[in-house]
Amino acid sequence: MLSATLIARGLGPLRRGWARVLAVVCLLAVALAAAWDTAVYFALLLGGRIATPLPFPSSVLVLALSLALAVTAARSGPARVWSSGQVARSLATAAGVACALPLLLMLTFGPTRYAREADAIVVFGARVYSDGTPSLALADRVDEGIRLYHRGLAPSLIMSGAIDEDHGVSEPQAMKARAIAAGVPASAIVLDELGVDNRGDGRADCRMVAAARGATGAGGQPLLSPAAGQAAVRARMDGYQVCRALRAASSTAGALIIAMTGHGLASDTENVKKAGFDLHLIKPVDPEALARIIHDSPLVHAPRLDLR
Template identity: 45%
Template structure:
């Protein structure tokens, strides 16, 4: 009598539906794509509204290529990346085009990283944090390609969209924070025609706050090292009768800067006012190149404001005597301020 043979189990069919973890991961990748593509789109609109202001330089620098090539890549990113984020099931031609565009952006970001380290190696910049922002852009773009090439799974749509929304929200916070750490802590000092130092709080008795003292000391050091013949001090009213610029002037003179080398801007009540007023001073004194001194978290917004007026400045972070106790508050406030200053030109909400 023959033994009964147990029937073989049928092979398990390939799973085409993603788990919760895979849905979250896919949503994260698509959220990155949505943020990068949406940011590119806003920047392109900004370029149309304010000709000459290249907002895309904040995440990727195409200036070593022709303007036409750069614009083609950015327009493709502005269209294809949000489309991939919303509709990940792509036709063959759309997938090829999206992957090719992402690889092109990755190559440009890699070249930006190389450029940063070349400047660092030549001593043209000093990096408080030796990691360029373009390295984060490069890693983000590298993450996109494998998921784009993979066969899309049937995901848990609500979970994926939740993951996309969370990723975009996190990017809105991390993007300016990374700018502050990577760009803000990089010292671009060089020979210039002037040094601009931005004000900070002055107490009722006329004493400069620690933040203001750090900025003035840094600016004076640049002057005394012979990097520029003029120091422009911009600020607003103090807590008492002593104006911020008066306290700055007094401190600078005590540190060895002659008062004839100092120009005061008493109407620098905020960053935009300082930029507007100092540009007028640049024009009056025929200043072509300027360095700007402030705290690291403030420098990305300052740089952006000057760029919005098609003026190039070189930022120098103030040397901090110690870490400010309210630093988390200042950084968080600056994140909101940076986005506010970024959006206003797109909405046509300010005039210089």
């Protein structure tokens, strides 16, 4: 609707009153969203949550342009007669704006850094070739996670991805290999090979690590014990195998083990029961609900969690 309004306004003054009102409402809505985005940006900047060498969000320009267009859209006038020169200039202006917008985002959004201390660093998967070589996009993501880890911003790296259906190569396994080669200990890497929804998986994984940190099992053993960590990162072990390995180890036999899968098929539920999981959750998992499950479980003695 906004695009249609701008195109109609560019062709000439809006003649009908309802069209002018609609255009102004649409443009003011965009201006309001840009103003909110600008306020959030500076709040994060002043609060130290982000850092940038150029403290100028592109939403400021969007706000100014939207207000200026709203003023012009409210004005009526005679129909515009286009000459060939005006058409050429308009097309050139449109092309210039189309090229300038990506550059504007690179200059304002690109240098912004969001790094801060956290419970875990989640790296989302991307393409891995059949020989196990990560694509450039995946390599760049993993390398950034490695840099954050070596800066001491988090004690764990969560490699979240999938197993390629064509050649069977695991994205998280390739990510893990790259991180270990860069000096990250295997005990600090957690694999999630059932990544379906990035936002849901990431939030749930991070909150689960936060909830489990410092918690102990019923026998007084750390919830994230060395045995559990070794089983979780063992090459080519799926979640069912990991669960069986944990149940077989005396230190984790009575631990709370929760399965999180991307589908709720009857076969998944049956396999979860046979493997020995305590609960079966379907992704995306609400992180607050997961943290409460861990906190309230009689199998876990965890410190009080702030779930606000």
